[in-house]
Amino acid sequence: MNxxxxxxxxxxxxxxxxxxxFNPLExxxxxxxxxxxxxxxxxxxASTKPRSYVLEMFPYPSGxxxxxxxxxxxxxxxxxxxRRMIGHEVLHPMGWDAFGMPAENAAMEKKVHPGDWTRSNxxxxxxxxxxxxxxxxxxxxxxxxxxxxxxxxxxxxxDLYEAGLVYRKESAVNWDPVDMTVxxxxxxxxxxxxxxxxxxxxxxxxxxxxxxxxFADDLLEGLKGLDQWPDKVKLMQENWIGKSQGLQFRFRLDxxxxxxxxxxxxxxxxxxxxxxxxxxxAADHPIALALxxxxxxxxxxxxxxxxxxxxxxxxxxxxxxxxxxxxxxxxPFLPDRRLPLFxxxxxxxxxxxxxxxxxxxxxxxxLDFARKYMLPTPRVVAAPGDEDKPIGEEAYTxxxxxxxxxxxxxxxxxxxxxxxxxxxxAEGWGLGxxxxxxxxxxxxxxxxxxTPIPFIHCDGCGVVPVPKDxxxxxxxxxxxxxxxxxxxxxxxxxxxxxxxxCGQPARRETDTxxxxxxxxxxxxxxxxxxxxxxxxxxxxxxWLPVGQYIGGVEHAILHLLYARFWTRALSxxxxxxxxxxxxxxxxxxxxxxxxxxxxxxxxxxxxxIEKRGDVFVVSDTGEPVTLGxxxxxxxxxxxxxxxxxxxxxxxxxxxxxxxxxxxxxxRDLPWTASGIEGxxxxxxxxxxxxxxxxxxxxxxxxxxxxxxxxxxIDGIAKDIEALSFNKAVAKIYELANVIEKAAPxxxxxxxIRALALLVAPMVPHLAEEAWADMGGEGLIADAAWxxxxxxxxxxxxxxxxVQVMGxxxxxxxxxxxxxxxxxxxxxxxxxxxARTLDGAVPKKIIVVPDRLVNLVV
RNA sequence: GCGGACGUGGCGAAAUCGGUAGACGCAGCGGACUUAAAAUCCGCUUCCCUUCGGGAGUGCGGGUUCGAGUCCCGCCGUCCGCACCA
Numbered sequence: 001m002n003x004x005x006x007x008x009x010x011x012x013x014x015x016x017x018x019x020x021x022f023n024p025l026e027x028x029x030x031x032x033x034x035x036x037x038x039x040x041x042x043x044x045x046a047s048t049k050p051r052s053y054v055l056e057m058f059p060y061p062s063g064x065x066x067x068x069x070x071x072x073x074x075x076x077x078x079x080x081x082x083r084r085m086i087g088h089e090v091l092h093p094m095g096w097d098a099f100g101m102p103a104e105n106a107a108m109e110k111k112v113h114p115g116d117w118t119r120s121n122x123x124x125x126x127x128x129x130x131x132x133x134x135x136x137x138x139x140x141x142x143x144x145x146x147x148x149x150x151x152x153x154x155x156x157x158x159d160l161y162e163a164g165l166v167y168r169k170e171s172a173v174n175w176d177p178v179d180m181t182v183x184x185x186x187x188x189x190x191x192x193x194x195x196x197x198x199x200x201x202x203x204x205x206x207x208x209x210x211x212x213x214x215f216a217d218d219l220l221e222g223l224k225g226l227d228q229w230p231d232k233v234k235l236m237q238e239n240w241i242g243k244s245q246g247l248q249f250r251f252r253l254d255x256x257x258x259x260x261x262x263x264x265x266x267x268x269x270x271x272x273x274x275x276x277x278x279x280x281x282a283a284d285h286p287i288a289l290a291l292x293x294x295x296x297x298x299x300x301x302x303x304x305x306x307x308x309x310x311x312x313x314x315x316x317x318x319x320x321x322x323x324x325x326x327x328x329x330x331x332p333f334l335p336d337r338r339l340p341l342f343x344x345x346x347x348x349x350x351x352x353x354x355x356x357x358x359x360x361x362x363x364x365x366x367l368d369f370a371r372k373y374m375l376p377t378p379r380v381v382a383a384p385g386d387e388d389k390p391i392g393e394e395a396y397t398x399x400x401x402x403x404x405x406x407x408x409x410x411x412x413x414x415x416x417x418x419x420x421x422x423x424x425x426a427e428g429w430g431l432g433x434x435x436x437x438x439x440x441x442x443x444x445x446x447x448x449x450x451t452p453i454p455f456i457h458c459d460g461c462g463v464v465p466v467p468k469d470x471x472x473x474x475x476x477x478x479x480x481x482x483x484x485x486x487x488x489x490x491x492x493x494x495x496x497x498x499x500x501x502c503g504q505p506a507r508r509e510t511d512t513x514x515x516x517x518x519x520x521x522x523x524x525x526x527x528x529x530x531x532x533x534x535x536x537x538x539x540x541x542x543w544l545p546v547g548q549y550i551g552g553v554e555h556a557i558l559h560l561l562y563a564r565f566w567t568r569a570l571s572x573x574x575x576x577x578x579x580x581x582x583x584x585x586x587x588x589x590x591x592x593x594x595x596x597x598x599x600x601x602x603x604x605x606x607x608x609i610e611k612r613g614d615v616f617v618v619s620d621t622g623e624p625v626t627l628g629x630x631x632x633x634x635x636x637x638x639x640x641x642x643x644x645x646x647x648x649x650x651x652x653x654x655x656x657x658x659x660x661x662x663x664x665x666x667r668d669l670p671w672t673a674s675g676i677e678g679x680x681x682x683x684x685x686x687x688x689x690x691x692x693x694x695x696x697x698x699x700x701x702x703x704x705x706x707x708x709x710x711x712x713i714d715g716i717a718k719d720i721e722a723l724s725f726n727k728a729v730a731k732i733y734e735l736a737n738v739i740e741k742a743a744p745x746x747x748x749x750x751x752i753r754a755l756a757l758l759v760a761p762m763v764p765h766l767a768e769e770a771w772a773d774m775g776g777e778g779l780i781a782d783a784a785w786x787x788x789x790x791x792x793x794x795x796x797x798x799x800x801x802v803q804v805m806g807x808x809x810x811x812x813x814x815x816x817x818x819x820x821x822x823x824x825x826x827x828x829x830x831x832x833x834a835r836t837l838d839g840a841v842p843k844k845i846i847v848v849p850d851r852l853v854n855l856v857v
Numbered sequence: 858g859c860g861g862a863c864g865u866g867g868c869g870a871a872a873u874c875g876g877u878a879g880a881c882g883c884a885g886c887g888g889a890c891u892u893a894a895a896a897u898c899c900g901c902u903u904c905c906c907u908u909c910g911g912g913a914g915u916g917c918g919g920g921u922u923c924g925a926g927u928c929c930c931g932c933c934g935u936c937c938g939c940a941c942c943a
Binding site: 021231232235236239240242244246265266267268269280320344345346347348351352355356357358359363364365366368435437553556557661662663664667668669670672674675677678679681682684685688726727729730731732733734737799800801802803805806807808811832843844845846848851852854855856 | 858859860861862863868869870871876877880881882883884896897910922923924936937938939940941942943
């Protein structure tokens, strides 16, 4: 595989060779230069046209673009170019999410400054993107690592501070010992740092936080209006925000622990309170901590609980374990009933009050635990007829009426919840409460390569914001990464400043901001970028919200939720009148590739193997190769394809075409060598076809071809708007097939010309070349989408299926809209139908106009 | 364990509202052109039965309907996400 010579190996003259083979090496560069010179894709802020803001998630400048970027940006590009053709003013910008750890890692490994590394990566990747011919407005390019971006971010951060949305608190944080940085809870995966993979330790530090929880309800409610978002993503955010309503109440302890006499718990099922058979607290609960001081066994158990990973999948399959404290709590309605108090490994301190009332009959976790420790499992909710049915190994969580439950007996679940909450509130030991799973956003990072947090610590004045006229607080350039930790802390001069308030010597904050802050407002800066402030309100509002945002589903929660929050926060303080930053969201699938394994189990790159007969072997050694699964491209599996290699071999258009073909964009796209070959063949087929644009035959019209053309124009427009590029591609193939078979005519010449316009958003270089070749006016990039004649969208004849008892027996072709009676007659007369009926008379005839006839005998 | 999505030829997939399943592409097979190859073009290509023509078929088992890939019930499988969420 990959053994066939590169298609571009043969020498060629100009962009058009003698056999009319398209030469992308020439054409790509030529048109890219012309688009640049003419500033074709620069968005005009003052335009009066309808506006489209098309945005793909900006890349991290890792050094090379990945084939996944190519897919992402090609999709956005087709939409952007199409929108231009239908007369929109399009904003389609690009930039760089340029702060972050890899730059510091590179600095440590390669002794290169993070800034130099990042800027050179940006230059490389920009060149790569340019080779793909994207219709981007490069005049608005942003790199978040430049002071003219992060300085404005500091200003916004100070605004949020003034509005009370920023605060500091000491809190236990996830300390990544490898990256020497703090990770948000959301960024810890399986107890490990999401980037470094190092086991996370707990440390207490003073941290900067953003009050995202203040907007929890609004962020949740806002999801309802996002009708152009995938349901999947909305659901993930909903679960992440995690609103639950229930009763927060206090159990009295039967004996005090130190000065603690009560246990505060939260339950979403207060209706089941009469079924409670024990209570459980987290290992880090104050009561547990107090008891552990005098109970070595408990201390050991608590330590074991802390070591367990935080990930659900890991923990949920683990065995439920508890430690009996020997204490009991007193049931609020049944003073005689004592519930034993356990420390349990399935209760989390971070959620609710870190304590639960356990109702084994109606909660599976509680039931598993009760079975293990032989605790009672009294049923208190039953469906009709189930009242005496014992609880087995499955908790009953369905609807029903309350039993064995005192004053709420006979009520349904919802009524009982309300009644218990009302009674608890009346008696003063509980309160109906809403709790959230969402926690405030910790934005401090103990890291150099990020936006400096613009504050100063003064012994006399405390924490003092840097005055806005002293922004940006720039990162010092002279830093070293010879030893781990934050270079800002050990810089000889940078952190030493005078306090803006009292003038006494003070110290700069050395934490920098989470890079998710950088990406929480870049789409606003794209829309408006004055020098003296982050953005102009009116200018930004002209473009926002982003009409179509496209990116990977891996950002479904963190980035998208933070950006939604940040935009709300800015709106809250009056900086912009937009709450939802992204009106439309599309999450594209990954690009995958087959994997190959040698007999010894090592992964092989596609270049290392070849096909001999029906089997794959290692080229050098002839060893047999096992075909692995089709998987996401990754360096470790050696199944990565470098976009640059492919572009050099086939040109940008074939690559773009392949990215759009076959697989629905939300699904994974398997990269195959034969697939890109096929795309390359089609690019050349189009090119040959465009060469026939001048052949008009006898200059007559071809009604069938006219119809096909107009149906295709209409269909493709709808497909592109729906981002169903694979369907648009299929329609292009169909049209090309029909045109190729048609005899030369004025209609055919017109169809070829229109075909160039239809493919222009997808294969723009080829389309420009063809457009120039056929004498089109101006650039095809500036041309209008071909108009549709509605009269040509409908066929005047239709083929109708004729079924007998639901089985297809024949088809008939009739005039569209033919009356039922006539259709019936023709159906009955169809030869195969007549034979099948064999004289039988249909009992019933179902006629679906213009679609089918079904005869029931 | 919980939540979600999906399951259609050898492969990627199409199939507005319940109305001709498999469009289009890839791979494969056969043919034309060529000294030969590449490129290109033409044809075939869900499975089974010998052809005309039938039969079966959208993960499995039921159901609703004149008619089910599509709707309902119950399974099975694959993938994705996850925070034991009380």
